[in-house]
Amino acid sequence: MIRFSDRLQALPGYPLAEIPSIKRRLIEAGMDVIDLGAGDNDTPPPDTVLAAMHEALKQPALSKYGFQQGLMGYRQAISRWVERRFGIRFDPASETLPLLGSKEGLSHLPVAVVNQGDVVLVPEPGYQAYIGGAILSGAVPHICPLRAERKFLLELDDVPADVLKRAKLVFANYPNNPTAAVANTEYLTRLVNNCRKHGILLAYDNAYCELTYDGYRAPSIFEIPGARDVAIEFFSLSKSYSMTGWRIGFAVGRSELIGALTRVKSYVDTGPWLAIQQAAVAVLDNSDALVAPVRAELERRRDAGVAALNANGIACEAPHAAMYLWVPLPAGIASAPFARRVLEETGVVLLPGSGFGPAGEGYFRIALTVGAPRLEEAARRIASVLAVTPRDELAAAR
DSSP, X not given: OOOOOHHHHHSOOOTTSSHHHHHHHHHHTTOOOEEOSSOOOOSOOOHHHHHHHHHHHTOGGXXXXXXXXXXXXXXXXXXXXHHHHHSOOOOTTTSEEEESSHHHHHHHHHHHHOXXXXXXXXXXXXXXXXXXXXXXXXXXXXXXXXXGXXXXXXXXXXXXXXXXXXXXXXXXXXXXXXXXXXXXXXXXXXXXXXXXXXXXXXXEEOTTTXXXXXXXXXXXXXXXXXXXXXXXXXXXSTTTTTOGGGXXXXXXXXXXXXXXXXXXXXXXXXXXXXXXXXXXXXXXXXXXXXXXXXXXXXXXXXXXXXXXXXXXXOOOOOOSBSSEEEEEXXXXXXXXXXXXXXXXXXXXXXXXXXXXXXXXXXXXXXXXXXXXXXXXXXXXXXXXXXXXXXXXXXXXXX
């Protein structure tokens, strides 16, 4: 009999795992489904990237293996974009790395930098790639709860001293998924200084840096003095340019860290498709113009969603970044059974806060993946379930 590994058994359930089958069943039964689950834009990729991809498809050389070197033109475009956006220079050849979306780079990084039994500090609620990468690398994940009263900021000062001594890696993500929290330079300076003090590598997930509102500008971790010594930063083209399925992103950092991740990836993939890398050059070189309409539409959706929730008696604050609403539930209502009930009874797909780890309990996440009228309809449906939800019954179902 085949026995599965302890690492596989240790992986928590993935929050999106069962939703597609339930959604399909409801649609087949004739229900009008509003999917606010995955952060998957419904807007099409920009015409610029489609035209660039069309031209790339005509070049046979771009259908060959890219390996980890990838397309030098893409690495150069990465370097240009980072310098233009943040004022920081990275060498294209040795300090940038094409990724199959930022998720795989984040989850593969622990393999390069931790040993069996080392501690990886994982924010919770948080992106499941962090804890998954830690477990699959043989590390011991230490959960760092993110609390509303602390503005959902991960504070290393809260980690016990004996854990900090064993910690080799910490994940941080601002603008944040799922809470949409943002971090200022004062906080980031404290984080970098603590990583330097304790010899901890900082994996900074900046996938949502271009999706900001109300005049807020998301910084790079490398704008903080000393960050090059202890940080590697991850970016994605998925959300900002409606290219989720294209699986293209990148990492930047000092050459030793990029080299270590490159070596791991050499054994598990052969890099993103070169044609997509070629198309991504057009994205990065025209990023300001291409992201502007996506950002504007998401801001309209944010405003509509927040207004609709509040109008229906569901308190929700407007976030300054990302593409999510992190909505608190009334006391006594567990998020998973509530989200399941909303889906089954009304056809609205939500993600329960507990799907992002136990520290996410008491919330649900809305992805701004439909237009304002559909968000308004979704808010009415959610409120209708909330109005008749027995608190004690759902709390007992946790």
